[in-house]
Amino acid sequence: MTSKRDILERLNAGELIVGDGGMVLQLERRGYVKAGQWTPEAAVEHPEAVRQLHREFLRAGADVLQTFTFYCSEDKLELSGNVTNVTGAQINEAACDLARAVADEGDALVAGCVSQAPCYLENRNEAVVKSLFKKQMQEFLKKDIDFFIAEFFQYAEEAAWAVEVLKTSGKTVGATMCISPHGDMDGLPPGDCAVRLVKAGADIVGVNCHLDPTACIQTVKLMREGLNQAGLKAHLMIQPLGCHTPECNKGGYMGLPEFPFALECRTMTRWDVHKYAREAYEAGIRYLGGC
Numbered sequence: 001m002t003s004k005r006d007i008l009e010r011l012n013a014g015e016l017i018v019g020d021g022g023m024v025l026q027l028e029r030r031g032y033v034k035a036g037q038w039t040p041e042a043a044v045e046h047p048e049a050v051r052q053l054h055r056e057f058l059r060a061g062a063d064v065l066q067t068f069t070f071y072c073s074e075d076k077l078e079l080s081g082n083v084t085n086v087t088g089a090q091i092n093e094a095a096c097d098l099a100r101a102v103a104d105e106g107d108a109l110v111a112g113c114v115s116q117a118p119c120y121l122e123n124r125n126e127a128v129v130k131s132l133f134k135k136q137m138q139e140f141l142k143k144d145i146d147f148f149i150a151e152f153f154q155y156a157e158e159a160a161w162a163v164e165v166l167k168t169s170g171k172t173v174g175a176t177m178c179i180s181p182h183g184d185m186d187g188l189p190p191g192d193c194a195v196r197l198v199k200a201g202a203d204i205v206g207v208n209c210h211l212d213p214t215a216c217i218q219t220v221k222l223m224r225e226g227l228n229q230a231g232l233k234a235h236l237m238i239q240p241l242g243c244h245t246p247e248c249n250k251g252g253y254m255g256l257p258e259f260p261f262a263l264e265c266r267t268m269t270r271w272d273v274h275k276y277a278r279e280a281y282e283a284g285i286r287y288l289g290g291c
Contacts, residue, residue, distance in 0.1 A: 007064070007109055007147050008172050008203060011235045011286055019064045019289025020057035021208065021239045024071075025260070027053060035260045037080030040068045043095040044086045050095070054102035064289070065103045066111045066149060067095040067140070073117040073132045089139050096143035111174070112140035114162055115152040126161060133165040147172035151208050151239075154178055154185045156193040160200040167201035174204035174237055174287070180211055181218045182250050190219045191226015198232045206237030209291040210252025212268070213276035216240035221283055238280050239289035242268050 010017060024040065027033040032042040032049045043050050050068050057065060072091050077083040083091075099110045117132050119125070137148070148166040150173065153159035159175055166173045175197045183189045188196075190207075197205045205223060207216045220238050227234060243266035245253050253259055258266060268276070273290075280288050 004107060004109060004146070006172065007174075008235075010063070011204070015286070016281065017063045017287040018061050019237075019239055019287060020054075020062040020066055021289045021291040022242060023050075023053055023066070023068050025263075028260070034082055037071070037076070037082055039071050039077055039080045039082050040091055040095065041077075041083050041086055043068045043091050043098060047094060047098055050098050051102060054099055055105070058102055058106050058108055062108055062289075064109050064111050065099045066113045066151075067092070067099045067145070069095045069113050069136070070115050070152070073114070073136065075117055075119045075132065079118055088136070092136060092139040093143060096140060096145060100144050109146040110144070111147055111149045112137075112143075112145040113149045113151055114166070115150075116154060116158055120155065120158045124157070129158060130161050130165050133162050137166055137169055141169055145171075147174065149173075150175045150202075152176070152178050156184045156186070156188050156196045159193075160196050163197055163200040163202045172203045173201060174206075175200075175202040176206045176208035176237055176239060178208060178210035178252060179219060180215055180248060180250050180252070181222055185250075189226070190222035191229065194223035194226045194234070195230045195232060198227060198234045202234060204235040204237045204287060206239070206285070206287065208237075208239035208289075209241055210254070211241055211248060212243060212245045213238075213240040213272075213280070215245065215248045217276070217280055217283055217285075220280075220285055224284065235287060236283075236285040237287035237289075238285050239291045240276070242273075242290050244268060244272075
């Protein structure tokens with residue numbers, strides 16, 4: 001097991017944590033992921049590509065490497081039609097091994113990641129959805145991960161269910177939602193979303209993906225206000241889209257005409273990222289990454 005200082009030790013000490021992010025789109029650009037369903041079978045089919053991208057994030061300064069397990073719930077894998085000769089368990093376990101091997105080349109931590117399950121919208125069956133998260137969690141716990149991240153959730157209810165399951169592991173849990181300042185897809189305001197996540201057990205809360213830093217910083221500020229009003233505390237996390245989306249629409253970048261094959265024209269420069277990082281830091285956010 002790793003002897004590195006864990007994520008909460010670092011955050012409690014006031015350290016800035018730099019996260020990675022955006023693996024699925026980057027691997028699609030390199031020819032290892034199919035656009036559309038965005039599933040992570042490349043962890044098994046092309047481990048050298050996943051390993052290389054992890055290493056690039058590490059060399060760029062990432063303190064956390066997320067397992068390449070985006071959309072790796074069994075229902076999503078079946079829906080995608082891309083996964084015919086490997087199982088979700090194989091993908092999850094391979095992804096954990098790849099992230100750990102590269103993280104140990106430096107001082108990075110490994111975050112086991114789960115994301116929204118398509119079956120949630122079918123009937124919002126709590127038992128069914130939680131069973132998918134539990135299965136993935138158990139596969140992660142066979143490996144040497146450091147903490148969990150529940151990411152890319154559009155509904156606070158589903159995100160809270162994920163947190164409740166992951167918290168049973170005894171490990172630190174972060175939770176990020178892909179929402180705008182308007183709130184989740186049920187219309188729940190960001191502050192209320194954050195309160196619900198912390199009450200479910202999340203140690204770190206924030207946003208990831210869908211929108212650019214300007215919108216995401218606004219959203220996390222609203223989350224912080226909600227937590228303050230409720231008398232709750234949690235570390236704040238932000239991993240915005242690496243593209244400009246000034247439209248700030250509720251659905252995010254997937255509704256843009258450039259998605260998914262022409263987003264390069266909206267790509268942030270390194271100067272844009274510098275500005276974003278400073279604004280996020282001044283807003284009290286200490287876990288900064290991208291998506």
